[in-house]
Amino acid sequence: MNTQKPKSIKNVGLIIAILSGLVVFSNSMSALMFTLLGFNDFENTDATDLTMIDYVFNNISYFLLLLVVLGVLFFIGGIQLMKYKLWAKKLLLVSSIVLITLLTLLLISGIYAAFDDIEVIFALSLIAFIWLVFSIPLLFLIRFLNKNEIRIHFN
Numbered sequence: 001m002n003t004q005k006p007k008s009i010k011n012v013g014l015i016i017a018i019l020s021g022l023v024v025f026s027n028s029m030s031a032l033m034f035t036l037l038g039f040n041d042f043e044n045t046d047a048t049d050l051t052m053i054d055y056v057f058n059n060i061s062y063f064l065l066l067l068v069v070l071g072v073l074f075f076i077g078g079i080q081l082m083k084y085k086l087w088a089k090k091l092l093l094v095s096s097i098v099l100i101t102l103l104t105l106l107l108i109s110g111i112y113a114a115f116d117d118i119e120v121i122f123a124l125s126l127i128a129f130i131w132l133v134f135s136i137p138l139l140f141l142i143r144f145l146n147k148n149e150i151r152i153h154f155n
Helices: 007-036 052-058 060-081 086-116 118-145
Strands: none
Touching: 007 060, 007 118, 060 086, 086 118
16 A cells, blocks of 8 residues: 655755755855965964864864765755655764764863863854754754654655
């Protein structure tokens, strides 16, 4: 018996594809801008008092390229999720967990850096806001893809 598959899966896949396309475009343009403006050319790279957050901001173009790769993975997963592919569901789950872990490590390194330098509080609040904005929808995506009524429609 051929059951009708819910449109919510296609809608979620379309939303993921659109948003990840925007992420890929914006982060690739930002990485290009930071590279062309020379943000990676620091004279004090031998400093011993650099924290993890300093390392991330000193190498921001590499971090942005990592986000481009994750965006491409989400884009592929979103397109294939609309076709009800099981591997796309697994790709989205793994990519979501990796992105949440990456953002959590960035938040933890920001908290660690805030103890050393009080001027980092602004960057810490920005990182915490970004963590909330991205992690909560990713947690909802993980919950949605693991529902039994959604899981049964993937072959």
